[in-house]
Amino acid sequence: MRSHVPKMLLGGLCLSLSALAHAQIAVTPINGTTVTKDTLAASLLGANSGITITDVTYAGANIATGEFSGGTNILGIASGIVLTSGSVNNVVGPNSSDGETTDNGLPGDAQLTVLAGAPTEDASVLTITFVPTGTTLQFSYVFGSEEYPEFVDSEFNDVFALFVNGTNRAIIPNTALPVAINNLNCGDENGAGARPNCTLYVNNHFPGTINTQLDGFTKVLTLTAPVNPGVPNTLKLAIADTSDGILDSAVFIAGGSLTSCGGPSQPPCVTTPPVPGPAASIPTLGEWSLLLLAMCAGLIGMNALRNRG
Numbered sequence: 001m002r003s004h005v006p007k008m009l010l011g012g013l014c015l016s017l018s019a020l021a022h023a024q025i026a027v028t029p030i031n032g033t034t035v036t037k038d039t040l041a042a043s044l045l046g047a048n049s050g051i052t053i054t055d056v057t058y059a060g061a062n063i064a065t066g067e068f069s070g071g072t073n074i075l076g077i078a079s080g081i082v083l084t085s086g087s088v089n090n091v092v093g094p095n096s097s098d099g100e101t102t103d104n105g106l107p108g109d110a111q112l113t114v115l116a117g118a119p120t121e122d123a124s125v126l127t128i129t130f131v132p133t134g135t136t137l138q139f140s141y142v143f144g145s146e147e148y149p150e151f152v153d154s155e156f157n158d159v160f161a162l163f164v165n166g167t168n169r170a171i172i173p174n175t176a177l178p179v180a181i182n183n184l185n186c187g188d189e190n191g192a193g194a195r196p197n198c199t200l201y202v203n204n205h206f207p208g209t210i211n212t213q214l215d216g217f218t219k220v221l222t223l224t225a226p227v228n229p230g231v232p233n234t235l236k237l238a239i240a241d242t243s244d245g246i247l248d249s250a251v252f253i254a255g256g257s258l259t260s261c262g263g264p265s266q267p268p269c270v271t272t273p274p275v276p277g278p279a280a281s282i283p284t285l286g287e288w289s290l291l292l293l294a295m296c297a298g299l300i301g302m303n304a305l306r307n308r309g
């Protein structure tokens with residue numbers, strides 16, 4: 001009879017390692033109770049935002065949109081809301097696939113199709129009507145995708161847009177280019193290609209070293225857009241797959257970051273350089289723990305398989 005002690009020791013070691021593991025991104029999709037289109041919109045407002053929300057609509061799958069937390073050392077944004085072209089669950093690490101997918105079989109969005117120049121599918125669209133006190137709107141966001149980096153420069157250029165009163169203001173700083181896979185990348189699969197706007201890109205090519213499923217994403221960017229004070233304005237947050245319904249993309253909006261600035265009763269707007277992403281090349285203690293945990297799972301799985309035989 002073989003002893004079970006070594007397996008127990010292995011299990012205990014693995015449990016200890018799992019306790020050391022890095023904080024994860026936590027997500028909760030729209031569930032109609034604790035997370036709704038209205039709670040998502042409200043969570044974007046910080047104290048003294050100078051913004052009153054008057055209406056919220058959502059079109060898309062409930063699983064595709066929700067709230068997130070635990071993103072500080074992963075995305076550079078602590079918490080907020082996430083819209084995807086698939087499932088919010090597919091932004092949670094570790095990076096276990098180079099093409100994580102949820103195909104919701106939903107239609108695209110006409111404005112996004114124009115922007116992409118190709119058919120879109122699985123659109124998720126949160127539209128917020130609001131009255132600002134100031135003349136300018138600002139908030140912080142990150143865009144990421146499983147289309148990175150393999151499908152850079154392809155027709156599968158998943159599209160997102162942050163429309164303020166009908167104009168997409170998700171623009172690469174100091175350019176007129178929309179933030180998009182084909183406009184913001186480092187080219188090759190090692191994230192080392194000499195490409196325009198490569199400095200704004202965080203490479204996490206599968207299996208990556210950053211604790212998110214996303215194979216690539218942007219540094220934290222700031223949207224700045226003119227608005228009309230004292231009257232209703234619209235903010236349309238929209239994302240969709242392009243050319244097919246697979247390989248998810250996601251856009252994260254920082255909770256508490258939506259503010260109105262530049263008006264007589266609001267603080268001046270700030271010029272915020274892109275926030276550096278997490279160091280991608282050196283695994284942290286937590287990431288080493290996850291790797292060891294994966295090895296443990298593999299060893300236990302192998303043990304189980306052998307015992308079946």
Ligand SMILES: [Ca+2]
Nearest residue numbers: 085102122245
């Ligand atoms: Ca999809």
Ligand SMILES: [Ca+2]
Nearest residue numbers: 097098213215
């Ligand atoms: Ca992935």
Ligand SMILES: [Ca+2]
Nearest residue numbers: 158241246247
């Ligand atoms: Ca896609």
